[in-house]
Every structure is written in C-alpha cells, then in structure tokens.
Amino acid sequence: MHxxxxxxxxxxxxxxxxxxxxxxxxxxxxxxxxDGKYNSFITISEEQALAxxxxxxxxxxxxxxxxxxxxxxxxxxxxxxxxxxTTCGSKMLENFVPPYDATVTANFKAAGxxxxxxxxxxxxxMGSSNESSFYGAVTNPWGLxxxxxxxxGGSSGGSAAAVAARLVPxxxxxxxxxxxxxxxxxxxxxxxxxxxxxxxRYGMIAFASSLDQGGPMARTAEDAALMMNxxxxxxxxxxxxxxxxxxxxxxxxxxxxxxxxxxxxxxxFSDQLSPAMEEQVRNAIREYEKLGATVKEVSLPNAxxxxxxxxxxxxxxxxxxxxxxxxxxxxxxxxxxxDLMDMYTRTRAEGFGTEVKRRILVGxxxxxxxxxDAYYLKAQKVRRLIQQDFINAFxxxxxxxxxxxxxxxxxxxxxxxxxxxxxLEDVFTIAINLAGIPAMSVPAGLVDGLPVGLQIIGDxxxxxxxLNAAHQFQQVTDWHQREPQ
Amino acid sequence: xxxxxKDIEKVAVLARIKVDDEQVAALEKDLGNILDLVDQLxxxxxxxxxPMAHPLDAVQRLRPDVVTETNQREAFQAIAPATEDGLYLxxxxxx
Numbered sequence: 001m002h003x004x005x006x007x008x009x010x011x012x013x014x015x016x017x018x019x020x021x022x023x024x025x026x027x028x029x030x031x032x033x034x035d036g037k038y039n040s041f042i043t044i045s046e047e048q049a050l051a052x053x054x055x056x057x058x059x060x061x062x063x064x065x066x067x068x069x070x071x072x073x074x075x076x077x078x079x080x081x082x083x084x085x086t087t088c089g090s091k092m093l094e095n096f097v098p099p100y101d102a103t104v105t106a107n108f109k110a111a112g113x114x115x116x117x118x119x120x121x122x123x124x125x126m127g128s129s130n131e132s133s134f135y136g137a138v139t140n141p142w143g144l145x146x147x148x149x150x151x152x153g154g155s156s157g158g159s160a161a162a163v164a165a166r167l168v169p170x171x172x173x174x175x176x177x178x179x180x181x182x183x184x185x186x187x188x189x190x191x192x193x194x195x196x197x198x199x200x201r202y203g204m205i206a207f208a209s210s211l212d213q214g215g216p217m218a219r220t221a222e223d224a225a226l227m228m229n230x231x232x233x234x235x236x237x238x239x240x241x242x243x244x245x246x247x248x249x250x251x252x253x254x255x256x257x258x259x260x261x262x263x264x265x266x267x268x269f270s271d272q273l274s275p276a277m278e279e280q281v282r283n284a285i286r287e288y289e290k291l292g293a294t295v296k297e298v299s300l301p302n303a304x305x306x307x308x309x310x311x312x313x314x315x316x317x318x319x320x321x322x323x324x325x326x327x328x329x330x331x332x333x334x335x336x337x338x339d340l341m342d343m344y345t346r347t348r349a350e351g352f353g354t355e356v357k358r359r360i361l362v363g364x365x366x367x368x369x370x371x372x373d374a375y376y377l378k379a380q381k382v383r384r385l386i387q388q389d390f391i392n393a394f395x396x397x398x399x400x401x402x403x404x405x406x407x408x409x410x411x412x413x414x415x416x417x418x419x420x421x422x423x424l425e426d427v428f429t430i431a432i433n434l435a436g437i438p439a440m441s442v443p444a445g446l447v448d449g450l451p452v453g454l455q456i457i458g459d460x461x462x463x464x465x466x467l468n469a470a471h472q473f474q475q476v477t478d479w480h481q482r483e484p485q
Numbered sequence: 486x487x488x489x490x491k492d493i494e495k496v497a498v499l500a501r502i503k504v505d506d507e508q509v510a511a512l513e514k515d516l517g518n519i520l521d522l523v524d525q526l527x528x529x530x531x532x533x534x535x536p537m538a539h540p541l542d543a544v545q546r547l548r549p550d551v552v553t554e555t556n557q558r559e560a561f562q563a564i565a566p567a568t569e570d571g572l573y574l575x576x577x578x579x580x
Binding site for chain 2: 096097099195196197210236239240242302304305307308309311312319323326327328329330331332333337338339340341342343344345346348349352357358360361362364365366368375377378379380381382383384385387418419420423435436437460
C-alpha cells in the first residue's frame, strides 16, 4: 500500500478493499518503524489520525466521501493544527498547541483526509537544507546506501523526505524562495508553488508575508492536482488571498501538449549549473519536444538580481513577523527574567536558532532609520523589474523550463557554515517568488544516483497548465516512480 | 559593505535579541557578507520604477463592520507562559 499514489489509495478505499482505519494503521506502523533513518517527522499524531480515519470510514459508509476521504497525508509543521503541537521547527514553539486550524488544515479536514502528523522543516522555514531545525536535521532517503547522509533540501525537507521514503503519499509544503521546489527536486518528488494568493496563508506561520505560499508535495502531478483541489481558494481570513474561481485541477491533466511553447531562460543555463545537471534537464526538455512542444531561448535580464532583492525583502518581513515571539502570549519564555527587556531579549536569544537570529538582525538593519529607502524600497523596485521580465517572457511562450537547483543533494554539513553559499542554492527558484507566479519541480533524471528536478514556470494562475505539462511528462517517463537507492 | 560592532549592538537592541560579546565577531562577518550580496541592488537602474508590494497589486479589502468572532480568551490564555485573572503576566514594569 505504501507505494500507491493518493489517486490509487482513493480508489482502494472507494472499492471497499481496505478501510481508512486499516490503511491509517499500516501507514502509522511503517512511519514509526522507518522514520528513525530520516527524522522527517517532528510529531506523529497517532490518536488523532485514527479518530480521523474512523470518521472517514463513517462518512464513506454514509455516501459522503470525496477523493480525499480516508487518505493519509502529513502537514508541514508550519500549518497550525488545532490540538496538535505546531513547532515551525523552532524551540520557540516547542510546546505550542494551536487553539485553531489553518485554513489549509481545515480544508483537508473538511475533505476527510487523515493527517498522520507534522513534518520536519528548517526553523521558521529559513533554510535550504533542513539543517536549521531545532528537532535535528532531516536525512535524504536518496544516497543513504552509499553511506552518505545527504540533505533533503529545505525548508520543506521533512515533507519531501517523507514522500520520497513512501512514509506518506503526499504532504503539504510552503515556498518562500524555493522551499517546496528545491526539496522536491533533491528528493525526486513532484512539488508545486502556486500563484501568490491562490492558497490561503491563514494559520500558516508567517516568514515573509509577501512571498510565502503553501502548496502540494506528492509523487505524481495527478496527486498534486488532487491536493490543489483541496488547498486552493479564496479565504476572507487572508487579506492577500485572491478571490478567483478555482478550477478542477485534475480535469485538464490529459490535454495534449502539442503546440506548447516552451521558453528556456538563458540566465538559468549558466555556469552555476553543473554540466551533468544541465544534460538531464535538456534531456527532459527533449521529451517535451517529442510530445509536440516547441522550444526557444528567452531572457530574464534582471534575474541575476533576485537573490539580492530576496535577502532584503525576506529578512525585513521576517523581522517584523517574528516580533510577535515575545514570551508573553504563547511559546517559549526564558527562566527568571529580571525585567521586561531582559525577558524579551533572552527569550528571543534562547528561543531562536542562529539562522533565524541572523535574518532578523539583517531585516532589522534594512528597515532601520536611514536605511529603509536604500534597502527595502530599492529591493521592491528591483522586484518589479524581475516581474516585468516574466511578463515579457510570457508574451512569447506558454511556460518556462529550467533546472530547480544548481547541484543534486549535497552532504549534511557541507554548506551550513557559510550562509551566503547556502543562499545561492535557491538561485533558480527565488525570482519566481518575487514575481508571485507559480512553478513546479518535476523529477527529470539522476546524476550520480541522485534526483534532478525540472522546473516548469508559468504565468499567474496557470497551475492547471503546469500540472498538465508535468502529468504528460510523467506518462512518458518514470523518474517520478523511482525509489530512493 | 562593512557593518561595525556598534551597528550590530544597535540592531540587536532594536530586534530585542540578546547578543553575547563572543557572538558579535561572527555576526559582523556573516551580516557583512549578506550585505555585500545585497549591495548588487545598487547596480540596478530603478529611477522610474514603482516599488512592488503585492505581485497582483491587490489592495487591502474592507469587510462589513459586524461581529464575526466570539471571545475565546480562556482557550488563548491556556497556552500563555503566565496569566492571572484573565491577564498576561510579565515582569514588573512600574515600581
């Protein structure tokens, strides 16, 4: 059962071959037996999962099942889950049990899905390797047999590793600068960052509010489409959410790709990309040509400024968002504060990890008196230039294709001593968040036995087209079905 | 771009994060490197460019001024580090 997709599990449940309680118990048993190798979960919520499974079986018996009813999955530990600890990978929230559900959490509950627990992540989603989690690094299931412990990518590294290791068929993720796509690429799974405003951010612990977006992580594009059917939609509780009709993302998966115009941004096939990675990505693009697509080179002249703009905007917004962790209303508080200032400063020094503090300090600096115009305002202007590049490109082509990451999964400890080298890991993904457009990572090959991701980038609200392009590729390739070696 | 020890200390106070003396040198280096990365922005010509706050240029919505949420003080305070009589407790501010 653990090798089956969400769509297949849904059919098994529908046929009555297995109950949700049986399925959930099987997945829980496997999760508890196997996750010691990966550390992909922070919390396993067995009791609640079994209660949800019983309720799902009752719903099905009453003829009220949806595609998700009784299907197990997991949430990144950034989505608030009423009554289940939500840590965001931080010591600050080690004992935080939310009194409410995120909208995404509520949507999966309403669909009858069964949440097995909360997956590991970089602290407050700040990282590209999952090594900044207070709950320990996550190990990529790929490359383990060679004796190397490799990173799963980040920040949604726990979700990616859990899906790749077949612990869950699907998991939620969030993507601020590449945090769904890069771990999906490094773990050989399928991930989608939707258009900014497509999925509600309510109850999704905020990192950089103008960039954060929740999205699906699964093994197939079809499963990602099933997740989008649950996740996408207008939410009055998120003031930046867009009120726009949600299509059935599974309805267009089988449309032919003949005539699809693909653009290859020349800036994303630069010397930052290893030749072996480039070969795999170009092979994948040739598959698209066989499916009837045409390919041309395009240019995103301002893409080179994306990392610089991001490392102003994201830390600046993070410094404001994380000011709420003050030791007063919830979360960690230091021992024996001698006065209010001591309580704030020690609570935050002890509760946050190194990378989070670094970004808060950078952001505070960028927003401080005398620097705001030079940093934040300048970065927001550059952001518009980057967006304009994409708008121009989409006048010529339907989608853009590129690598997701410059290299395959690197070894634990290899990059985490130098923040800037870690930041460059997101060189091909960050501009997409700045522009607010959707993009996917699709398994597209192996280099030295490690997965390579193909990035498919689309215009605003083109998620259905991206999923269609990914699904058609998955009909003629089997990279997404490969199991970690 | 260099950032001085004094800058780090000032920013740490603004951010309400206690920074020990032995951490300052590492922060000077790390923040200096990050600001070097960020300084590439200076090369971009943005004279006639409007800053972008929302990718779809959406603006704040207004909602009808009606009660939609009920009081859940007990549930919310149950997860607080210290409360008394429905109030959050912090170290004494006024002597």
